[in-house]
Amino acid sequence: MTTLMDLYDEKVAEGLLLRDPAQEEALPHFERIRTELAKPVKKGFFRKAPEPPKGLYLWGGVGRGKSMLMDMFVESLHVPVRRVHFHAFMQEMQSELHRLREQGVEDPVVPMAKKVSDAVKVLAFDEMQITDIGDAMLVGRLFEQLFAAGTVVVTTSNRVPDDLYKDGLNRQLFLPFIKQIKERLEVRELASEKDHRQDRLKGAQVYFCPVTPETRAKIDHIWQELTHGHEEVLTLHIKTRKVELPRYWNGVARASFYDLCGQPLGPADYLALADAVRVLVIEDIPRLGRGNFNEAKRFVTLVDALYEAKVKLIASAVDEPESLYVEGAGAFEFERTASRLREMQDADWGKPI
Incomplete structure (x- = not known):
């Protein structure tokens, strides 16, 4: 089976990438998830669905290659996946929240999360960051539902989880989401010294x-x-x-x-x-x-x-x-x-x- 490291080596050989030790160190964390998702699921009436693999939170400075690694990972998957900028995803969720509330849905977060988890197995986000209080108040419950449904989250960010929504209004209400990230996602730094982009x-x-x-x-x-x-x-x-x-x-x-x-x-x-x-x-x-x-x-x-x-x-x-x-x-x-x-x-x- 072709691994992500094999794909990385091919791109380096073709002159599409410059080899970067920090990027190479990050590849096994993506490969772990990819391998787990590629395992055949044994079906049966009494069989319990396998636990989804732990996701990944890859953080580091801009231009270090986080998005490039994410692209390789997503392109290698054979399960339903959605690759989307985190800002765009949250705007979409806010719009859906507004629509469902107008329809009188009592707890719109539940059907919102179900719609997402029914469509994809993996959510791959670029640039997780929270600057809007509306997003800060929504992400906790939304992702709690997504994780419970078995959705695997892989995300990049320019900052460590503890710095998300730093100094934001009512930040104490956001802290449980940071705890979820640490529990559900493997947190790794891409500590490259070079800004490739x-x-x-x-x-x-x-x-x-x-x-x-x-x-x-x-x-x-x-x-x-x-x-x-x-x-x-x-x-x-x-x-x-x-x-x-x-x-x-x-x-x-x-x-x-x-x-x-x-x-x-x-x-x-x-x-x-x-x-x-x-x-x-x-x-x-x-x-x-x-x-x-x-x-x-x-x-x-x-x-x-x-x-x-x-x-x-x-x-x-x-x-x-x-x-x-x-x-x-x-x-x-x-x-x-x-x-x-x-x-x-x-x-x-x-x-x-």
């Missing part, structure tokens, strides 16, 4: 103009480097609205100018977007002016949100920042946006990716 953009061109087949190909290459060819739709829930990012993976999102600025979005939407991603690829920024004044105003608001949140921006545009908006109402105000777009091209700009 940061190196991919260090000093690289991130602003492309004009828009040509060549610049599109360069952005495609960056996207492939950052996502390894994986992507999904990320749905952000802002109050009663939904904002969809058509292409997303592991903190990196990609959308067109029209996707983000041609729609009736506002500051709250852009703040939620900036909070959800570390890198945003925005393509086909047009010439701005009287003819698309509303779109231009939204773009200014979007750039402000990204700038304040230190989101790394990769963009393609019809021209250089200073030449995007040269006449008409709003041209003077756009000078600050152009300055920010220029600053965001700096090699050291942005939070770790």
Whole structure:
């Protein structure tokens, strides 16, 4: 049987990965779960279902390869699995909670958890973190039900379990969830000294103009480097609205100018977007002016949100920042946006990716 270490060695031999001792040390913990899940289940009327394997909580700094290892693990499974960003999953659960409450369901957490556990055997999360009090109050009961149903949870995080929802409001009510993590998941640190992902953009061109087949190909290459060819739709829930990012993976999102600025979005939407991603690829920024004044105003608001949140921006545009908006109402105000777009091209700009 091909093991995860075999798959890792193949990728190193093909030049797709650089060997990292810390990553190699983490592989057996994924392999343990994979092996247990691959065992045939003996069926019989009086047979008790086997205990599910203990899950995994892999934490460590950004860019250390946690998501890459998770991808290998998920792709090797032959049981129903869902790979999803933790933030997106919790937004989905909050939306379902609201829907069931409106229907008068007395305890909506039970059917919510059953729906998830009936669909998958393994939940594979990227970036477990809790910043919202609503999520903090929900996760304990939700995951208690999921664990009771035999769902195996494997997750990555940038922080040790004890630091989840640190200094959060009513944190004492969240502490039982941390206890569940320690009991149900094996907690391991990926203590690599190298930030593999940061190196991919260090000093690289991130602003492309004009828009040509060549610049599109360069952005495609960056996207492939950052996502390894994986992507999904990320749905952000802002109050009663939904904002969809058509292409997303592991903190990196990609959308067109029209996707983000041609729609009736506002500051709250852009703040939620900036909070959800570390890198945003925005393509086909047009010439701005009287003819698309509303779109231009939204773009200014979007750039402000990204700038304040230190989101790394990769963009393609019809021209250089200073030449995007040269006449008409709003041209003077756009000078600050152009300055920010220029600053965001700096090699050291942005939070770790």
